[in-house]
Amino acid sequence: MKPPKTGPALPISATEAKTLFADWKAARVLVLAVSGGPDSMALMWLAARWRRAVTGGPDLIAVTIDHGLRRGSAREARHVKLLATSLGVTHRIVRWSGAKPESGLPAAARDARYRLLARTARAHGALHILTAHTCDDQAETVLMRLSRGSGIAGLSAMARETMRDGFILARPFLNVPKSRLIATLKKAKIDYVEDPTNRDLNFTRPRLRALMPALAEEGCDAHNLTRLASRLARANTALELLVDGAERYLALQDDDAQHPGFRTEAFAVLSEEIKVRLLLRVIDRIGCEGRAELGKVEALLLALESAANHAGFGRRVLLRRTLAGALVTLTSERISVEPAPPRRRTN
Template sequence: MSDDDNSPISAREAKRLFADLKAAPALVLAVSGGPDSVALMWLAARWQRSLARGPHLTVVTVDHGLRREAAREAREVKRLAAELGLPHRTLRWRGAKPKTGLPAAAREARYRLLAQAARAAGASHVLTAHTRDDQAETLLMRLLRGSGIAGLSAMARLSERDGILIARPLLDVAKSQLVATLKRAKVGFADDPTNRDTAFTRPRLRALLPQLAAEGGDVRNLARLAARLARANAAVEVLADGAERFLRVRDRGDAPHLRGARSFDASAFAALPEEVRLRLLLRAVNAFGHEGPAELGKVEALLAALDQAIAGPRTAANGRPMLKQTLAGALISLAGGRIHIAPAPTRRGKGGS
């Protein structure tokens, strides 16, 4: 992209942004009415028109039912989409809204509805308008939560959710460039006041960005850090893949895997780097647990307990497991020099038989 964060995006730059999506049969554009998503719609429409045979585009607006202005904004998006020759749908998040964790719940609902719309439209991808600014804010939020390398990689340009690919073609673009693009095109957009509501974490961090920029932590540098961490995370994932293959090959013939469980030779496992051991454990717990993704901190504590048990006596008294505990619906045990991970028994209610 241009080094000038205040210059409009040219047709040539837009073509490069969407180049990887040219062969898709159909795309859903997630458009709320704010400047970022309206610019995504305008740029995507212009790009599609430049192609001899481009993907079919459908614009989708999700009304979370949290602001009275949202319905009017959705109608305005529909009007803009019609001017660009694009079909539009408004989807509503119905039902009771949680009293706590509202942003996260709204995000989950939005992606669920967008995935449903993509399937209905025969689309392979949902395009969102996340920008470099959003990437920097996401990095800060996860940093303050104490996320690991994977979390600090922030958002990927391409990810999968509910069987649909989520593409973020504007992830390296500054928000100011999108605003400049719309101003040059004389295209209006909505202003969502919740983006400035300090009751939520993201707006509070957004307000701190000018101070961080004065110390060298501007949006461009923070986004660059996220990209570098993503690169490191990808390398560790390759190492974890190789370690998993190594452990499985080693196990052939002397200790076949149990059906519906995973088993590692404890000594071979202990010889791996700590970050790789952590990832293998996290993968196994998430694969066989039935209570949702395991928290990183709890997996770290489990790994520490395993390391301590492996380093202790080779056998426990009476042949009982040297370690046995549950995490996220998975049962983890250390016995006979092997680590076993399997689904934990379902918890019964007090009235169960």
């Protein structure tokens, strides 16, 4: 059955903007990530209007990252600066300099963008960086992670607030359709730019974006995908609380609490999802090679359970595996986790 037709998107009112930004009223400084596209231009315009109506509210610093990846990016950054100045918002243009990678460019550009935003936030004493991610972006993120086989945590997609590089990334528009931001700019007579890479089918996100109309015909629209992410985030929070309890339980059962790990017998009685999450936690805590991949941790758990089924008595090593810079050792009595020895260099 096709979803019901909806009317034209409505602009965001001043009252709605007050609600959208209310969580950050007490902040001293807010950094706004403004690229010049419709979403971020609406973020700057709505934040400026909200700030004028707030007594003692935060200072606003709009930051445009010029990636230098296409002609006209410097001109677009200057266009953002003109609007920011007219709104009474401080504006900074920060350039991503240096060599650019030949592959994995979107991810590299994203990492550079957040790094430069964090550097600017630090210089201005800000703890919050606001981005203009919308309901549409959330839906695309769910699809991207679904296609990669993500677990519950990954399918929870983006949260309204997350920590990154010591700063709070805030997303006030996460439940707002992009069409409403465009309608807001249209009513305010504010121009914006369209990044052609957003339609470049050489990249994953634009390809998934192109599928959205067909998926929406089957009821898999941005609203439902965002709702799915919200429900999975709720389930993920509940599971993490269970993992907290399991970690405390295992600590009480372990007579070697000085060293990270679990008693084999106590670990064995837990449910599979809790085991996977506990292993993820301790490996990420001990390892030195970034976050462990979920699939590899699941494979490790299978190997641990298979080896434990053949356990005898004593402290004989039943399995030893290295993952994400952590060394996991299984004996009949204990699963221990310690930093892995340095990798041998090969000539």
